[in-house]
Amino acid sequence: MRKIQLAMIFAIIVFLILLVTMFVVFSGIFILQKLGFNLVDEISKVPLLTFAIVSVSVGTVLAFLFSRLPLKPIRTVCEAADKIAEGDYSVRINLKGPTEFIQLTDSFNHMAEELCSVEMLRSDFVNNFSHEFKTPIVSVRGFAKMLKRDDLTEEERNEYLDTIITESERLAELSTNVLNLTKIEQQTILTDKRLFNVSEQLRLVIAMLSEKWLKKQLEFDFDCGEIYLTGNEEMLKQVWINLLDNAIKFSPDGGAVIIKLRRTAKSVIITVSNEGNILTEESAKHIFDKFYQADKSHAARGYGLGLAITKQIIELHSGTITAKGTEDSRIEFRIELPKGS
Numbered sequence: 001m002r003k004i005q006l007a008m009i010f011a012i013i014v015f016l017i018l019l020v021t022m023f024v025v026f027s028g029i030f031i032l033q034k035l036g037f038n039l040v041d042e043i044s045k046v047p048l049l050t051f052a053i054v055s056v057s058v059g060t061v062l063a064f065l066f067s068r069l070p071l072k073p074i075r076t077v078c079e080a081a082d083k084i085a086e087g088d089y090s091v092r093i094n095l096k097g098p099t100e101f102i103q104l105t106d107s108f109n110h111m112a113e114e115l116c117s118v119e120m121l122r123s124d125f126v127n128n129f130s131h132e133f134k135t136p137i138v139s140v141r142g143f144a145k146m147l148k149r150d151d152l153t154e155e156e157r158n159e160y161l162d163t164i165i166t167e168s169e170r171l172a173e174l175s176t177n178v179l180n181l182t183k184i185e186q187q188t189i190l191t192d193k194r195l196f197n198v199s200e201q202l203r204l205v206i207a208m209l210s211e212k213w214l215k216k217q218l219e220f221d222f223d224c225g226e227i228y229l230t231g232n233e234e235m236l237k238q239v240w241i242n243l244l245d246n247a248i249k250f251s252p253d254g255g256a257v258i259i260k261l262r263r264t265a266k267s268v269i270i271t272v273s274n275e276g277n278i279l280t281e282e283s284a285k286h287i288f289d290k291f292y293q294a295d296k297s298h299a300a301r302g303y304g305l306g307l308a309i310t311k312q313i314i315e316l317h318s319g320t321i322t323a324k325g326t327e328d329s330r331i332e333f334r335i336e337l338p339k340g341s
Contacts, residue, residue: 073101077108089116133174136167143167177305180238181290184312196233198268199224199261205240206259209248216253224261229268229339235313242306243333247274250331258330267319268339273332279325287323 073095083091092109095101143160146152152160206213206220213220247257255275262269279287286292288311314321319337326332 073097073104077104080108080112084112084115089119133171136171136174139167140164140171174305177309181305181309181312184235184309184316187316190232190316192232192234193230194233195228195230197226198229198236198270199227201233201237202240202259202261202270205237205244208241209244212245213248213257216248216251216255218248218251218254219256221256221258223259227261227263227268229337231317231337232313235316239310239313239335242310243272246306247272247331250274250276252276263339266338268337270335270337271332272335273326273330275329276331278329279323279331284323284325288321 076093076095080091080093089112092112093105095105143164147157147160147164202222202224206222244257244259251257251274257272257274260271283292288307290305290308292307311321314335314337317337319335321333321335323331323333
């Protein structure tokens, strides 16, 4: 059975207040009459305004007392909101009564859960951001100190120098990605659009990354025809670099990276998949977050900013990108772009 509406409850309360007011006034007159006061003749001499003032006064007092009851849930919500404002995102409310109160309970608790999730993501972002920057800096500093030793062999010295170069390049790439992401996030209009061969662009990116995937003895399965779309060529090139670089990085030695392109009536669909760790539903939901780290212990490298940049570029092209784990233990990214992006 549907709960009584809040408006109906307030209407009933007002009616009861008026009823009680009339009852109190006339009861008072009746009692005084019984006590020997001849009020019948006196009442006729009292102006109607006096009765009105008495009735309103009594009604006001009763209204003040009874109105505290329906306002109690509002005070509960206000107190809970104050706790959330102070940073306590665990607070929840449980209002009983009319439909509106139940809806308010659900909406408030949902808001609190979302704020809690946002706060956790913010905390994770700060921790992961600090870790991503701190790791190469600590590495460079450590190997630079070791280079001051006089007992190093030429081979050791070159190894340490190579590590410093690698870590400094990683730090430079990270700084560049932060700037690129900031720039893309502020961009709302897609510029420099033109028709280009996306199949050829993917072949060029695969060739660019050949040193990395040949080193891991990976196999590239590239299944596509000559497909064209309209978009920002440089931005989409960065998308393929980010996706394929991730596929190479997280693939086991000797694994396979599969790239497929196909056309529909209105869009171009690109899928990139690689072998690797199983992608859980929870990880799939957050994999495009900045500096997302599936392994909270930081034992494995996170996704950095590459996928966050990729998502921003795809959305700027009015497209979509999703990630999922497949039944054959692969990680698959699916991009759908309108032909006329």
